[in-house]
Amino acid sequence: MNCQEKTQYYLDRIAKYNPKLNCYLTVCAKEALAAARAADQRRAKKESLGPLDGVPIALKDIFVTEGIKTTCGSKILNNYIPPYDGTTASALKKGGAVLLGKLNLDEFAMGSSNEFSGFGPVQNPWKEGYIPGGSSGGSAAALAADLCPLSMGTDTGGSIRQPAALCGVVGLKPTYGRVTRYGIIAFASSLDQAGPMARTVEDCALLMNVVAGYDAKDSTSLNVPAEDFTKKLKQPVKGLKLGLPREYFINGMDAEVTTAVQKAAKKFEDLGAKVEEMSLPHTQYAVPCYYIIAPAEASANLARYDGVRFGHRAGNPKDLLDLYERSRSEGFGAEVTMRIVIGTFVLSTGYYDAYYLKAQKVRTLIKKDFTDAFQKFDAILTPTTPTPAFKIGEKTDDPIKMYLSDIFTIPVNLAGLPGLALPCGFSKTGLPVGMQLIGKHLDEATLFQLGFAYEQATDWHKRKPSLVMSHGS
Ligand code: GLN
Numbered sequence: 001m002n003c004q005e006k007t008q009y010y011l012d013r014i015a016k017y018n019p020k021l022n023c024y025l026t027v028c029a030k031e032a033l034a035a036a037r038a039a040d041q042r043r044a045k046k047e048s049l050g051p052l053d054g055v056p057i058a059l060k061d062i063f064v065t066e067g068i069k070t071t072c073g074s075k076i077l078n079n080y081i082p083p084y085d086g087t088t089a090s091a092l093k094k095g096g097a098v099l100l101g102k103l104n105l106d107e108f109a110m111g112s113s114n115e116f117s118g119f120g121p122v123q124n125p126w127k128e129g130y131i132p133g134g135s136s137g138g139s140a141a142a143l144a145a146d147l148c149p150l151s152m153g154t155d156t157g158g159s160i161r162q163p164a165a166l167c168g169v170v171g172l173k174p175t176y177g178r179v180t181r182y183g184i185i186a187f188a189s190s191l192d193q194a195g196p197m198a199r200t201v202e203d204c205a206l207l208m209n210v211v212a213g214y215d216a217k218d219s220t221s222l223n224v225p226a227e228d229f230t231k232k233l234k235q236p237v238k239g240l241k242l243g244l245p246r247e248y249f250i251n252g253m254d255a256e257v258t259t260a261v262q263k264a265a266k267k268f269e270d271l272g273a274k275v276e277e278m279s280l281p282h283t284q285y286a287v288p289c290y291y292i293i294a295p296a297e298a299s300a301n302l303a304r305y306d307g308v309r310f311g312h313r314a315g316n317p318k319d320l321l322d323l324y325e326r327s328r329s330e331g332f333g334a335e336v337t338m339r340i341v342i343g344t345f346v347l348s349t350g351y352y353d354a355y356y357l358k359a360q361k362v363r364t365l366i367k368k369d370f371t372d373a374f375q376k377f378d379a380i381l382t383p384t385t386p387t388p389a390f391k392i393g394e395k396t397d398d399p400i401k402m403y404l405s406d407i408f409t410i411p412v413n414l415a416g417l418p419g420l421a422l423p424c425g426f427s428k429t430g431l432p433v434g435m436q437l438i439g440k441h442l443d444e445a446t447l448f449q450l451g452f453a454y455e456q457a458t459d460w461h462k463r464k465p466s467l468v469m470s471h472g473s
Contacts, residue, residue, distance in 0.1 A: 003054035007036040010056050014147050021123045023142040025061050027101040035098045053096030058148040060139045061102035064183045065089045072185045073105040075118040076311040076331025086183010087215045103138030107333045109187045111135050112405045116335045125465040130389040133163030139197050140167035156191045158409025161421035165384035165434025168423045170204045171197040175442050176416035177222035180215035188297035191413045201451035205229040232449035238272030243377035247283035253386035260425030260433040261383045280369040285362045286411040292346050292359035299343025367415040374440045384421045384434035420447040423460040
C-alpha cells in the first residue's frame with residue numbers, strides 16, 4: 001500500500017466505526033490525503049523526511065495544531081482554532097507524518113474514563129458499554145480499534161498508561177521534561193508529560209525517537225542529548241533486576257489483574273531477569289497528594305479561560321464580573337469546576353501551608369522511595385490499574401472511586417519518572433489487563449528493552465477486538 005492508500009484505509013475505518021466509538025473529535029481527511037500524496041511523491045523520488053514519513057498518526061485533542069480545531073475536550077474551547085503548531089505537532093509534520101485527526105479526551109485531561117469529555121464518552125472497542133480509560137481515552141481506543149497506527153497522549157497522573165492498559169495497547173509516560181510541553185494545553189504543569197502510544201513496544205519507541213528532545217520553548221524541557229530509544233530493544237534482559245512493590249498488590253483490587261501481573265513477573269524470570277518483592281512505603285499518600293497539587297496548578301492554568309483572552313464568551317454581560325462568571329460557568333464542566341474550586345482553596349491564605357506545602361513535602365518522600373529502590377533495581381514491575389475497564393456510568397457519581405483507578409500510575413508522575421504500560425492478559429470477560437514498568441530517571445530505553453522482550457515471549461499484543469457493535473458493523 002502506498003501512503004495515500006494507507007491513509008484512505010484509516011479514513012474508511014474512521015467513517016465506519018467512529019460514529020459509535022467517538023474516538024475522533026475532528027477528522028482531517030482532506031489535509032491527511034494531501035500530506036499522504038506529498039509523501040508518495042517523495043517516495044517516488046527516493047526522498048524521505050525520516051522514519052515517520054507518510055505514516056498516519058492521530059493526536060489527543062490537547063495538542064495545539066495550526067488551523068485545526070483544538071478543544072481539549074472542553075466546550076469552553078469549542079471554537080478554538082490555534083494560530084500555531086506546538087513543537088510536537090510541528091516535529092511530526094516536519095517528519096512527514098500524516099495527521100488523521102484529533103482524539104477525544106476528558107475535559108482538560110481531568111478524568112480516568114473519558115466520561116468527562118464535553119463531547120460525549122468514548123466506547124471501549126473491546127466491549128460495548130465500557131469506558132476506554134482516560135484522559136487519553138480516544139488515543140487508546142483509536143489504536144485498539146485500528147483507527148490509527150500511532151497516537152500521542154498526555155499523562156499528568158496516568159492518562160497515557162491507564163487507558164493504554166484498559167484498551168490493550170502500549171503507552172509511555174516519559175521522564176518529566178523529555179518531551180516538550182510547548183503546545184500541549186496545560187493542566188498541571190509540574191506533572192504534565194506528553195508521550196507516544198502504539199500497538200507494540202517497538203512502534204512506541206520509534207515514535208518516541210521523533211517526539212523526544214530538548215525544546216527551548218519549554219522552560220522545564222531537559223537539555224539532554226538525543227537518543228535512539230530502540231537501541232536496547234534486542235538486548236537480552238538476563239540479569240536485569242525487577243522490583244515488585246508490595247503496596248501495588250492491595251485489597252480490593254481485581255484478582256485477575258494480580259494474577260496476570262504475577263504471571264508476567266514469572267515470564268521475566270523465565271527470560272533470565274531477577275524479580276524480587278520490595279517496598280515503596282509512601283505509596284498510600286500519592287493519590288491525596290496528587291489531588292492537592294494537580295488541582296492547585298490547574299486552578300492557576302485555567303484562569304486564562306475568562307471569555308476575554310481565551311475561550312467561550314457569555315452573551316450580553318451586565319458587567320465584567322458577570323462576563324467572567326458566566327463565561328466560565330457556561331464553558332467548564334462539573335469536574336473541571338470542582339478541581340478549580342479545590343485548587344483555589346488549597347492555595348488560599350491560611351490553607352496553603354496545611355495543604356499545598358504539605359503535599360509538596362509528601363511528594364519529596366514519594367520521590368525518595370523510588371530513588372532508594374533504584375539503588376538496587378533496574379526497573380519496577382506493577383499492575384497499571386487495579387481493575388480492568390469498568391462500565392460507563394459506574395463511577396461518575398463517586399469521585400474517590402474514580403480517582404483510585406490511577407492509584408498505581410500517579411506516584412510515577414509525582415516522582416517525574418518514566419513508566420511504560422503494556423498488555424499482559426485478559427479478564428474472563430474479554431477485557432485487557434495491563435502491566436506497568438517504571439524506570440530510572442531518563443532510562444526509557446531499559447523499559448522498552450524489557451517490554452520488547454516480554455512482547456516477543458507473549459502474544460497479548462496480537463489480539464484484536466472483534467468490534468461487533470450493536471449498530472451491526
Ligand atoms: N485521572 C487523573 C486525573 O483525573 C489523571 C489525568 C491525567 O493524567 N491527565 O487527574
